[in-house]
Amino acid sequence: MEYATNQYALILGVSSGFGKATAIELAKLGYNIYGVHLDFGSNKEKAEEFCRYLQNTGVRARFFNANAADDQKRAEIIQAIKEDFKNYEDPQLRVFLHSLAFGAIKKFFSENPEEMATKKQIEMTMDVMANSLIYWVQDLFKEKLLGRNARIFAMTSIGSQRAMMNYGAISAAKAALEAYIRQIAVELAPYRVTANAIMAGLTDTPAAQKIPGFKRMLEYAREHNPFNRNTVPEDVAKVIAKLADENFYWINGQTIAVDGGESILNFIEHPS
Numbered sequence: 001m002e003y004a005t006n007q008y009a010l011i012l013g014v015s016s017g018f019g020k021a022t023a024i025e026l027a028k029l030g031y032n033i034y035g036v037h038l039d040f041g042s043n044k045e046k047a048e049e050f051c052r053y054l055q056n057t058g059v060r061a062r063f064f065n066a067n068a069a070d071d072q073k074r075a076e077i078i079q080a081i082k083e084d085f086k087n088y089e090d091p092q093l094r095v096f097l098h099s100l101a102f103g104a105i106k107k108f109f110s111e112n113p114e115e116m117a118t119k120k121q122i123e124m125t126m127d128v129m130a131n132s133l134i135y136w137v138q139d140l141f142k143e144k145l146l147g148r149n150a151r152i153f154a155m156t157s158i159g160s161q162r163a164m165m166n167y168g169a170i171s172a173a174k175a176a177l178e179a180y181i182r183q184i185a186v187e188l189a190p191y192r193v194t195a196n197a198i199m200a201g202l203t204d205t206p207a208a209q210k211i212p213g214f215k216r217m218l219e220y221a222r223e224h225n226p227f228n229r230n231t232v233p234e235d236v237a238k239v240i241a242k243l244a245d246e247n248f249y250w251i252n253g254q255t256i257a258v259d260g261g262e263s264i265l266n267f268i269e270h271p272s
């Protein structure tokens with residue numbers, strides 16, 4: 001049985017992939033976990049089971065099954081955390097992770113207009129995968145919930161710098177997300193709060209499986225990764241758990257690749 005501390009983490013996208021792995025890793029360190037996810041049917045049950053699993057490790061865990069991009073839901077969740085905090089001794093929200101995967105995987109251009117990403121889809125992608133980061137951090141700040149030494153992380157991908165078929169809207173969201181992280185880093189440094197984007201290597205998760213040709217991309221990445229394997233969510237979770245250490249505040253506003261070196265390679269093979 002692990003022990004709970006007065007430290008809390010709030011994880012958007014807690015039920016799967018990087019969010020889930022990070023919740024497990026932080027709970028091992030005694031962090032109590034607040035999680036937001038959007039799941040239905042059997043995935044909703046799995047998320048509830050995961051919340052109980054965390055509680056059984058000895059920490060407090062409370063999940064909210066809600067659209068994290070909904071203003072009303074965000075306000076309600078933040079109020080619920082505020083209310084909870086009244087019951088605890090010196091609670092510190094130390095980690096906030098934005099790990100939401102919910103975007104339009106579509107081309108911008110096609111001879112079949114049905115295949116083209118619409119304004120609504122592009123705006124929805126920007127809202128969930130980028131803009132919501134700012135609204136959450138603004139509200140946490142306004143409500144004075146961000147503790148001194150709080151660490152903000154947002155999950156990004158190589159798509160912020162490179163073009164990929166069907167990934168245009170998400171690429172734009174990732175570029176915006178990294179810009180938002182830099183801005184948060186600058187504006188919140190006086191409060192001893194840091195922000196960094198984590199650029200994970202290609203990882204087999206439910207969201208990534210929706211990208212057409214993902215299996216082939218995964219194999220290619222594995223073959224070319226210097227470690228000859230793909231990134232797994234636990235690789236990222238371990239890094240976040242270390243960076244959450246209060247001594248590491250000098251790493252601020254960066255996009256940190258956590259991919260075994262995958263992103264430094266030139267993926268175009270030269271004939272030997």
Ligand SMILES: NC(=O)c1ccc[n+]([C@@H]2O[C@H](COP(=O)([O-])OP(=O)(O)OC[C@H]3O[C@@H](n4cnc5c(N)ncnc54)[C@H](O)[C@@H]3O)[C@@H](O)[C@H]2O)c1
Nearest residue numbers: 013015016017018037038067068101102155157203205207
């Ligand atoms: N898998 C990869 O290869 C990869 C690589 C780099 C970056 N990323 C990024 O990591 C992040 C997490 O992706 P993942 O691969 O762990 O996906 P995942 O499918 O495993 O997890 C996504 C999580 O987001 C939640 N979610 C989605 N939309 C939501 C919404 N509107 N409100 C609340 N919760 C919502 C889901 O319930 C789930 O918990 C994404 O931003 C993704 O772009 C993924």
